[in-house]
Amino acid sequence: xxxxxxxxxxxxxxxxxxxxxxxxxxxxxxxxxxxxxxxxxxxxxxxxxxxxxxxxxxxxxxxxxxxxxxxxxxxxxxxxxxxxxxxxxxxxxxxxxxxxxxxxxxxxxxxxxxxxxxxxxxxxxxxxxxxxxxxxxxxxxxxxxxxxxxxxxxxxxxxxxxxxxxxxxxxxxxxxxxxxxxxxxxxxxxxxxxxxxxxxxxxxxxxxxxxxxxxxxxxxxxxxxxxxxxxxxxxxxxxxxxxxxxxxxxxxxxxxxxxxxxxxxxxxxxxxxxxxxxxxxxxxxxxxxxxxxxxxxxxxxxxxxxxxxxxxxxxxxxxxxxxxx
Amino acid sequence: xxxxxxxxxxxxxxxxxxxxxxxxxxxxxxxxxxxxxxxxxxxxxxxxxxxxxxxxxxxxxxxxxxxxxxxxxxxxxxxxxxxxxxxxxxxxxxxxxxxxxxxxxxxxxxxxxxxxxxxxxxxxxxxxxxxxxxxxxxxxxxxxxxxxxxxxxxxxxxxxxxxxxxxxxxxxxxxxxxxxxxxxxxxxxxxxxxxxxxxxxxxxxxxxxxxxxxxxxxxxxxxxxxxxxxxxxxxxxxxxxxxxxxxxxxxxxxxxxxxxxxxxxxxxxxxxxxxxxxxxxxxxxxxxxxxxxxxxxxxxxxxxxxxxxxxx
Amino acid sequence: xxxxxxxxxxxxxxxxxxxxxxxxxxxxxxxxxxxxxxxxxxxxxxxxxxxxxxxxxxxxxxxxxxxxxxxxxxxxxxxxxxxxxxxxxxxxxxxxxxxxxxxxxxxxxxxxxxxxxxxxxxxxxxxxxxxxxxxxxxxxxxxxxxxxxxxxxxxxxxxxxxxxxxxxxxxxxxxxxxxxxxxxxxxxxxxxxxxxxxxxxxxxxxxxxxxxxxxxxxxxxxxxxxxxxxxxxxxxxxxxxxxxxxxxxxxxxxxxxxxxxxxxxxxxxxxxxxxxxxxxxxxxxxxxxxxxxxxxxxxxxxxxxxxxxxxxxxxxxxxxxxxxxxxxxxxxxxxxxxxxxxxxx
Numbered sequence: 001x002x003x004x005x006x007x008x009x010x011x012x013x014x015x016x017x018x019x020x021x022x023x024x025x026x027x028x029x030x031x032x033x034x035x036x037x038x039x040x041x042x043x044x045x046x047x048x049x050x051x052x053x054x055x056x057x058x059x060x061x062x063x064x065x066x067x068x069x070x071x072x073x074x075x076x077x078x079x080x081x082x083x084x085x086x087x088x089x090x091x092x093x094x095x096x097x098x099x100x101x102x103x104x105x106x107x108x109x110x111x112x113x114x115x116x117x118x119x120x121x122x123x124x125x126x127x128x129x130x131x132x133x134x135x136x137x138x139x140x141x142x143x144x145x146x147x148x149x150x151x152x153x154x155x156x157x158x159x160x161x162x163x164x165x166x167x168x169x170x171x172x173x174x175x176x177x178x179x180x181x182x183x184x185x186x187x188x189x190x191x192x193x194x195x196x197x198x199x200x201x202x203x204x205x206x207x208x209x210x211x212x213x214x215x216x217x218x219x220x221x222x223x224x225x226x227x228x229x230x231x232x233x234x235x236x237x238x239x240x241x242x243x244x245x246x247x248x249x250x251x252x253x254x255x256x257x258x259x260x261x262x263x264x265x266x267x268x269x270x271x272x273x274x275x276x277x278x279x280x281x282x283x284x285x286x287x288x289x290x291x292x293x294x295x296x297x298x299x300x301x302x303x304x305x306x307x308x309x310x311x312x313x314x315x316x317x318x319x320x321x322x323x324x325x
Numbered sequence: 326x327x328x329x330x331x332x333x334x335x336x337x338x339x340x341x342x343x344x345x346x347x348x349x350x351x352x353x354x355x356x357x358x359x360x361x362x363x364x365x366x367x368x369x370x371x372x373x374x375x376x377x378x379x380x381x382x383x384x385x386x387x388x389x390x391x392x393x394x395x396x397x398x399x400x401x402x403x404x405x406x407x408x409x410x411x412x413x414x415x416x417x418x419x420x421x422x423x424x425x426x427x428x429x430x431x432x433x434x435x436x437x438x439x440x441x442x443x444x445x446x447x448x449x450x451x452x453x454x455x456x457x458x459x460x461x462x463x464x465x466x467x468x469x470x471x472x473x474x475x476x477x478x479x480x481x482x483x484x485x486x487x488x489x490x491x492x493x494x495x496x497x498x499x500x501x502x503x504x505x506x507x508x509x510x511x512x513x514x515x516x517x518x519x520x521x522x523x524x525x526x527x528x529x530x531x532x533x534x535x536x537x538x539x540x541x542x543x544x545x546x547x548x549x550x551x552x553x554x555x556x557x558x559x560x561x562x563x564x565x566x567x568x569x570x571x572x573x574x575x576x577x578x579x580x581x582x583x584x585x586x587x588x589x590x591x592x593x594x595x596x597x598x599x600x601x602x603x604x605x606x607x608x609x610x611x612x613x614x615x616x617x618x619x620x621x622x623x624x625x626x627x628x629x630x631x632x633x634x635x636x637x
Numbered sequence: 638x639x640x641x642x643x644x645x646x647x648x649x650x651x652x653x654x655x656x657x658x659x660x661x662x663x664x665x666x667x668x669x670x671x672x673x674x675x676x677x678x679x680x681x682x683x684x685x686x687x688x689x690x691x692x693x694x695x696x697x698x699x700x701x702x703x704x705x706x707x708x709x710x711x712x713x714x715x716x717x718x719x720x721x722x723x724x725x726x727x728x729x730x731x732x733x734x735x736x737x738x739x740x741x742x743x744x745x746x747x748x749x750x751x752x753x754x755x756x757x758x759x760x761x762x763x764x765x766x767x768x769x770x771x772x773x774x775x776x777x778x779x780x781x782x783x784x785x786x787x788x789x790x791x792x793x794x795x796x797x798x799x800x801x802x803x804x805x806x807x808x809x810x811x812x813x814x815x816x817x818x819x820x821x822x823x824x825x826x827x828x829x830x831x832x833x834x835x836x837x838x839x840x841x842x843x844x845x846x847x848x849x850x851x852x853x854x855x856x857x858x859x860x861x862x863x864x865x866x867x868x869x870x871x872x873x874x875x876x877x878x879x880x881x882x883x884x885x886x887x888x889x890x891x892x893x894x895x896x897x898x899x900x901x902x903x904x905x906x907x908x909x910x911x912x913x914x915x916x917x918x919x920x921x922x923x924x925x926x927x928x929x930x931x932x933x934x935x936x937x938x939x940x941x942x943x944x945x946x947x948x949x950x951x952x953x954x955x956x957x958x959x960x961x962x963x964x965x966x967x968x969x970x971x972x973x974x975x976x977x978x979x980x981x982x
Contacts, residue, residue: 014471025487141621145559145613147566150585150606157594157602213624222754229708229749230818231741232772240768241757248759256473263478267567271589281479282571285486297483304476320759320802 003322007312011305016072018301022294023071027064049082053291080298081291085284091295095277099299101171102276106265108192109199110258116200117207118250122243124208125215126234137212140205148264152198152271159194167191169273195268202264203257210253214246221245251315255308262300360548363626370622376615380608384429391423395579406600413600416591424584425604431580432562432609435492439499439561444554446500447507452538454508455515466512472505478567485573492575495565503560507553514546548627555620559613566609581605656683657725657826657858658707658745664719665702665711674929676702676715678882681956684826689852689859691873691890693866693905697929699882700862701750704830707860708747709737725825743773746819747828751835752811756803762789762814763799769821788817792847809840813847820851827852828860833868845872866905870894875962878902881937882929884956888963898965901938936968944969 055067062070074080080091124133143151160168167173172187218224219242227241266278273279277296284292316322364370383390399418406413412421454465481502488494518524519542527537543550562581568574569582572590576583584605588594593601665677677699684690692700705711707722709729722729724744732740749755757765763785770781786796792813803811812832819827829848833841849872852859863869869876870890877887878901886899897903933940939949948968956966957973967973 010467010470011474013467014474017471018475022483025483137621138618141617142610142614145610145617146606147563147570147585147609149567149570150602150609153585153589153594153602154606157599161594161597222749222751223757225710226747226749226755226815227757229710229741229747230769230772231738231743232768233738236768236772240760244759245757259474259476259478262476263481263567266478266482267570270571278479281482285482285571285573290486293483293486297479300476300479305474308474318759321804 004309004312004316007309011309015302015305018298019072019075020068022298023068025294026290049088053081075298080295083284083289083292083295085287085289085292091291094280094292095295095299098275098277098280099303101274102265102269102278104171104188105192105195105199105269105274105276106261109196109203109265110261112196113200113203114207114254117204118211118243118247120204121208121211122215122238122246125212125219125246126238126242128216133212137205137209140208144202144205146202147267148198148202149267149271151202152195152268155194155198156271166194171275191274195265195272195274198268199261199264203261206257207250211246211250214249215242218242218246248315248319251311251318255311258304258307262304360626364619364622367622367626369618369625373615373618373622376611377619380429380433380612380615383426384433387423387426387430391420391426393423395419395423395427403596403598412604413598415588415601416593416596416598417587421601421604424579425581425608427579428581428584428605429608431492431578432565432582433612435496435499435565435580436558436562436612438496439503439565440554440558442496442500443503443557443561444507444550446504447511447553447557448543448550450504450508451511452515452542454512455519456534456538456542458519465508469505469508469512472502473509477502477564481564481568482571482573485568490573490575492578495568495574498568499561499564503557503564506560507557510553511546511549514549515542518542518545548623552620552623552627555616555623559616559620562609562613566605581609655726656685656723657688658684658860659723660703660707660720661723662720663703663706663717663722665699665706666716666718668714668716669930672930675932676882676929677706680720680879680882680884682877682884682887684858684860686825687852687856687858688875689861689873691861691863691869691876692879693863693869693876694879696864698879699929700879701830703879704747704828704860704862707828708741708745710747739773742769742819742824743822744824745826745828746822746824747830748812748815748819748832750831752808752815753803753835755815756811758803761800761802762806766799766814766818766821769818773822784821788821789814791820791851792817807840808836809844812836812840812844816844816848816851820855820857823855824857826858826860828862830862831864832861834863834865841868848872878905881932883937883966884964885938885967886963886965887956888965892963896963898959898963898970899938899967900942900944900969902965904941936966 055062055070078092080095083089083091083094086094120132120136124136127133146154156168159166167190171191172178172184173191176184176187178184223245224237224241227237232241262278265276266281268274269276269278270282277299281293281296281300283289284296364374396419399414399420401410401414402418403416404410404414406421410420410422412425414420415424450465450469454462454469481498484498484501485494488498524537524541527541532541565574565580566582566585569576569580570586570589572586574580574582574586576586582605585602588598588601588605591601593599660683661681663677663680664675667674667676680699680703682690692703694700702711702715705715706717707724707729709717709722709732711717717730720730724740727740729737729740756762763782766785766788767778767781770776770784771778774781776784782799785799789796789798794810794813794817798806798810798814803814806814812835816832832848833844836844845868848859859873861869861873870893873890875888876890876893877884878893878899879885880901886893886897886902888898893902894906897906933950935948935950935952936942936945936954939945942949946969952968952975954966954968954973954975956964958964959970959972965973968975
């Protein structure tokens with residue numbers, strides 16, 4: 001419990017740091033990006049909306065600390081302002097309508113990459129110097145060396161354009177409306193394959209190598225020797241004794257790597273015009289829609305922090321040593 | 326009669342027999358000769374180094390190999406690779422080979438600048454954190470962990486959106502988002518060195534803090550610094566490309582990232598001009614792979630357990 | 638002096654019945670880039686049924702390597718390069734992986750040096766006992782758990798500790814739990830590799846007492862490895878002293894204590910006076926383990942031996958019987974005759 005509370009406290013501080021960064025960025029930046037934004041949108045807004053926007057970006061006369069407190073208050077009420085490019089929808093609404101796709105894409109590819117990568121890592125470590133151990137790591141490092149977006153384009157070109165097997169962009173075909181029909185779900189799955197594949201390809205090598213190296217360190221532990229001495233079957237030693245312990249650092253790095261996955265999803269979404277918040281983030285930047293940009297950044301951060309907390313809870317379940325202290 | 330010097334003894338620690346080589350006398354520098362020797366005899370490291378040297382030469386010689394401004398539009402648009410244009414041309418008639426050669430200059434410069442700067446900050450924060458401990462460690466670790474946790478690319482995008490565009494912005498933004506990982510690794514390494522006798526001795530004899538940190542601790546973690554540096558350079562090259570691909574970098578310059586940005590913008594995928602997309606992407610991958618190979622080699626040299634034992 | 642035949646030597650244990658463990662001419666090498674290191678060199682000994690056999694020596698002399706060789710747990714770079722290890726008449730070196738797996742723990746179990754590290758930190762003590770039964774006896778989980786509870790009682794641990802994780806037990810309790818696991822299948826031989834080094838003296842005494850009691854009750858044989866001679870004399874019937882990969886003296890513990898023949902044994906015994914001649918202070922052996930990669934010529938102990946004569950530098954002394962059950966490998970033992978000269982006779 002103490003462990004979890006401490007972690008929670010840390011996430012709160014991290015989130016506060018992000019809010020603070022968000023607050024000060026537009027206020028301290030040279031070149032006044034905010035007035036650029038205003039000149040672009042002022043005509044289509046009501047005066048009270050313009051006022052709210054001015055306050056959001058610090059163009060009011062209140063002292064800084066008062067603005068700061070008001071800003072934090074608004075964020076915690078879920079009020080992140082109004083999107084300019086999707087005027088007059090509130091930022092939270094825009095994000096809410098798109099975050100599902102990102103969760104689908106990021107979640108699917110993350111789960112596949114983690115499970116497959118760790119499994120391969122366990123096998124590679126268990127059969128040191130054999131085929132899997134000698135061929136896969138360099139191959140996957142090489143594949144992982146390509147930029148996400150480039151692999152995404154290559155996959156798009158190969159499977160989408162040249163072979164025509166899979167759809168080129170978006171999350172589902174135009175003309176279909178969301179429903180729980182088999183047709184719709186199949187369509188969504190078909191659109192998911194290519195973007196998810198690229199994320200899996202790029203990230204799986206890291207998981208495999210990380211797991212392989214911890215497994216190698218773990219197999220040198222005394223309890224593995226004792227398990228062998230006990231005459232247990234190799235599979236049981238490999239999973240219940242070695243992998244079960246080796247996955248602990250893997251779980252920790254899982255939280256850390258979420259940020260990378262989000263980044264990868266962002267780039268991949270851009271290539272496939274996949275309607276998640278990563279793609280939206282880029283569109284908002286290009287449209288100088290600062291409220292939406294900041295809102296998406298905060299949402300992504302909050303999601304990553306929350307996921308990390310979930311990972312911590314899982315970690316406590318997996319490692320009895322942190323459970324009771 | 327004494328047999329004390331250099332006696333590798335075979336001992337077994339409950340079922341895991343290892344040849345224990347006695348630790349070198351703890352004091353000051355660890356011999357770097359072994360490490361350099363290790364790098365120069367490791368196939369993976371040599372392979373990586375060779376690739377890096379080739380790319381560095383190509384970048385240096387770009388003005389000779391492909392004279393003129395590579396971004397100038399030409400009359401021959403969207404040509405597939407041929408004798409005249411070895412890698413073909415873009416839809417604007419630019420020579421892809423020239424773009425790729427010139428692009429390596431910006432990509433490598435930014436990549437290494439970012440790598441070195443991020444590693445430097447990482448060293449500073451990591452070692453200071455480990456050396457001073459207590460409150461300073463708490464604060465610095467907190468800062469490091471926050472930066473590690475905030476998703477990098479979205480932060481990159483937000484920062485790039487607000488900062489004035491230009492090459493300096495790209496570097497600054499990449500360093501801001503890239504230093505934390507190395508700080509964390511270097512801190513834990515420095516922490517284990519901090520408890521060694523030679524550091525304690527230096528503290529007792531009243532050496533200055535910065536001297537202990539950079540003359541006593543830092544040289545003893547050279548291989549870890551090396552490996553974080555490589556990691557940071559890989560990050561720098563990849564993240565610059567990502568940022569520029571999103572159009573948030575310095576779109577006026579020629580780099581592998583901007584090459585891909587313009588290629589994508591001009592619809593090279595849809596028109597089937599694959600040769601415009603291929604070279605810059607492969608260049609990024611090959612350089613990153615070379616760096617990863619060297620990194621892998623460094624790991625093997627410093628952590629013998631990862632080496633595959635010879636059969637027999 | 639009387640010389641003994643090979644058969645006499647084989648029977649020099651205190652039991653005439655077939656030995657539980659018979660190690661013959663065992664050689665173990667470590668392969669290193671700089672060359673091979675022979676950690677165990679031509680070692681032979683028998684352990685009879687119900688016998689406690691001690692193996693003493695400095696750390697690094699190869700005694701733990703012998704333990705791991707008997708369990709066939711050695712991993713690269715260590716390799717058994719010669720000899721045989723017979724357990725109840727079967728040569729363990731001939732067994733295939735699957736046969737070996739079945740033999741381990743059923744016929745020979747082992748208590749490792751550090752109990753903290755030899756228990757899986759993420760499994761309960763109970764599960765770590767249960768998986769021995771489920772693997773070797775195909776016992777259903779429930780029955781296995783009952784047996785596990787009995788085992789814990791055997792070593793004076795309350796059965797509700799079955800649900801505990803290793804980190805929740807004290808050091809002594811962990812080691813007793815490991816002993817319980819080792820006894821699960823009632824093996825005929827138990828190897829104990831420095832079972833109490835990581836514990837404080839009081840706990841050490843308790844554990845030793847318990848081992849002794851269990852051994853007398855259940856009658857298994859023990860290969861007991863330690864560098865602590867006093868512990869060993871207390872527990873074992875017969876003991877061997879090892880130096881730089883070779884056995885230098887084998888004798889019933891009482892004989893060894895009262896009449897040590899080898900100068901190294903003497904040194905290990907600490908304050909005991911040497912065999913003959915003026916009293917020499919031996920306790921101050923230079924605290925340097927022998928160089929296993931480059932053994933000195935002749936007797937491996939000669940560079941540290943206060944009694945060494947010129948011949949010790951050139952002639953390697955084999956382990957030879959002094960009396961029916963007391964062997965030593967030292968040229969200075971009265972009546973010690975080198976095999977070459979013996980055969981000439």
